[in-house]
Amino acid sequence: MDVVIERLGPDAVVRLARPLAELLEDAVDSGASIGFLPPLASGEADAYWSTVLPALRDGSRVLVVARGAGGALLGTAQLDLCTRPNGRHRAEVVKVIVHTKARRRGIGRALMLALEDEARRRGRSTLVLDTRRGDPAERLYAAVGYTLAGVIPAYARSAGGALEPSAFYYKLLEGGTT
Numbered sequence: 001m002d003v004v005i006e007r008l009g010p011d012a013v014v015r016l017a018r019p020l021a022e023l024l025e026d027a028v029d030s031g032a033s034i035g036f037l038p039p040l041a042s043g044e045a046d047a048y049w050s051t052v053l054p055a056l057r058d059g060s061r062v063l064v065v066a067r068g069a070g071g072a073l074l075g076t077a078q079l080d081l082c083t084r085p086n087g088r089h090r091a092e093v094v095k096v097i098v099h100t101k102a103r104r105r106g107i108g109r110a111l112m113l114a115l116e117d118e119a120r121r122r123g124r125s126t127l128v129l130d131t132r133r134g135d136p137a138e139r140l141y142a143a144v145g146y147t148l149a150g151v152i153p154a155y156a157r158s159a160g161g162a163l164e165p166s167a168f169y170y171k172l173l174e175g176g177t178t
């Protein structure tokens with residue numbers, strides 16, 4: 001795979017704000033359920049990446065990207081490290097996105113495995129995530145070893161206005177204390 005996975009710090013995220021926003025826009029416009037409803041208002045995607053910066057600066061968020069030929073951004077994913085005293089072994093996987101033109105080439109899998117490495121390095125052994133029930137993302141999460149904890153109905157609103165179920169998954173990393 002001619003793709004490199006890199007961790008980005010806050011300065012790089014500021015520099016790459018537009019291509020990161022384009023990744024989010026591509027996902028939302030193609031129907032992904034990742035916290036936003038289409039059509040995104042002008043500047044909404046850019047504004048989202050600004051909200052991530054404080055957490056990247058204080059170390060409670062880890063962001064990885066997949067770069068293809070010429071450094072093009074093909075995908076991204078984040079780890080939200082729990083900061084509560086009883087949850088410092090835990091992290092949530094959020095905003096796993098691969099550009100529509102680069103899907104089914106193993107990039108989503110590579111991003112998920114990179115987040116696991118980042119989690120292990122920080123002593124985070126319980127990983128959790130959720131996604132819309134029935135989305136392709138569920139196949140990815142199962143393929144990299146996540147277990148379905150359950151499904152909550154009427155969890156997230158769809159572009160059409162209906163309330164849809166979300167599936168909640170977890171993975172316990174080996175060598176953890178859980």
Ligand SMILES: CC(C)(COP(=O)(O)OP(=O)(O)OC[C@H]1O[C@@H](n2cnc3c(N)ncnc32)[C@H](O)[C@@H]1OP(=O)(O)O)[C@@H](O)C(=O)NCCC(=O)NCCS
Pocket residue numbers: 027032033034094095096097098099102103104105106107108109110130131132135136137138139140141143
């Ligand atoms: C989910 C997503 C990140 C997958 O990225 P990807 O790079 O296409 O995934 P990969 O190529 O690494 O797939 C790895 C495995 O996951 C499964 N998988 C991924 N996409 C699939 C699909 N559309 N249909 C069936 N299985 C799929 C397969 O088992 C696949 O292995 P295989 O190709 O050897 O069969 C991508 O579809 C995406 O960005 N979706 C929109 C955003 C989103 O919904 N994110 C998740 C919620 S936060």
